[in-house]
Amino acid sequence: MTVQRRGNPKVPDANGIEKKIKRGNALRQASAWRGSRSSLLMLLALAVILCTLTWLYLASGDPYITATLVRQSEVVLQPKVYTVQCSEDYDNYQRYPGCTPQTCGRAFVDNTVTREEAMSLRRLAERGMALAGSDGGASILDLHSGALSMGKQFVNIYRYFGEEISDVFSEKDFSLYREVRGRIQAVIAKTFELDPSLLYLTKPTFFSRINSTEAKTQHDEYWHPHIDKVTYGSFDYTSLLYLSDYGTDFTGGRFIFMDSNGNHTVEPRAGRVSFFSSGSENLHRVEQVSWGTRYAITVSFTCDPAHAIADPTMPVTSV
Numbered sequence: 001m002t003v004q005r006r007g008n009p010k011v012p013d014a015n016g017i018e019k020k021i022k023r024g025n026a027l028r029q030a031s032a033w034r035g036s037r038s039s040l041l042m043l044l045a046l047a048v049i050l051c052t053l054t055w056l057y058l059a060s061g062d063p064y065i066t067a068t069l070v071r072q073s074e075v076v077l078q079p080k081v082y083t084v085q086c087s088e089d090y091d092n093y094q095r096y097p098g099c100t101p102q103t104c105g106r107a108f109v110d111n112t113v114t115r116e117e118a119m120s121l122r123r124l125a126e127r128g129m130a131l132a133g134s135d136g137g138a139s140i141l142d143l144h145s146g147a148l149s150m151g152k153q154f155v156n157i158y159r160y161f162g163e164e165i166s167d168v169f170s171e172k173d174f175s176l177y178r179e180v181r182g183r184i185q186a187v188i189a190k191t192f193e194l195d196p197s198l199l200y201l202t203k204p205t206f207f208s209r210i211n212s213t214e215a216k217t218q219h220d221e222y223w224h225p226h227i228d229k230v231t232y233g234s235f236d237y238t239s240l241l242y243l244s245d246y247g248t249d250f251t252g253g254r255f256i257f258m259d260s261n262g263n264h265t266v267e268p269r270a271g272r273v274s275f276f277s278s279g280s281e282n283l284h285r286v287e288q289v290s291w292g293t294r295y296a297i298t299v300s301f302t303c304d305p306a307h308a309i310a311d312p313t314m315p316v317t318s319v
């Protein structure tokens, strides 16, 4: 009886234990499966992140580039403006109300200069630079002073080539150049709310042609970070008119604003005007060109009439 009494309750007990053991095994298996599944997911996520980072690194060419302000494929019809706090650089100079930067920043616009005008200006630059050019990767042509890169130095095209210059440039080239620089001045004044008549063209204002050829002199090293107001004291607003397209005419060669919170790039587009206040708030550099040729015009403005320069005109040739 006692055996039976013990035996009887033992039957459900034994069943209970067996069930518990089975359940325990099942749970262990499930959690092991869940565990391996979650680590698999983790691995997958890690792989995705690694691939993305590698892709970003390879795609950018320059590992430091962090954000693009304006892409080549974009068409900016209203100035795209990014304001930044003005540096104290302007305090070291006389202030000109209605001109000296009060609001600082950078802006981009694609319909101030047409593509056709940009192409005409590029052909002008090509013809001018074909007369000489730097041995290294950067050549400049300054129609105001006549300076043109030649080998490791510069020549004055007006003096060196004399009357032959009229075979290379026409009156129309000069008038287009003046017209375009006037429109750039107008868009800078409008965007930064300045009196356009208080803004003056200053030097250096020049065409540039850059490619991947190794630098032969310091003049070829266009990629160093710099501040225009520090390099050229007279600058208050700097502008660039791009004459070629990033991605089709060249790769690399992007413009990089080096900000404390990261680098911000501009992809050149033919006819695009990029303009910015010239102080330390706009520390920048140009990425090295990796392929092809980039043409642009740097057009510089000052508020100080003492640093104003005249528009270039077709040199008078004696007959």
Ligand SMILES: *[C@@H]1O[C@H](CO)[C@@H](O)[C@H](O)[C@H]1NC(C)=O
Residues within 6 Å of the ligand: 133, 134, 136, 137, 211, 212, 213, 292
């Ligand atoms: C860069 O430009 C110079 C001058 O036109 C030329 O001699 C050189 O071959 C060019 N380099 C490349 C890599 O295109």
Ligand SMILES: *[C@@H]1O[C@H](CO)[C@@H](O)[C@H](O)[C@H]1NC(C)=O
Residues within 6 Å of the ligand: 064, 065, 066, 258, 260, 261, 262, 263
């Ligand atoms: C910006 O680029 C420069 C090199 O051009 C690099 O030294 C710097 O670390 C970059 N800044 C950031 C925040 O990535």
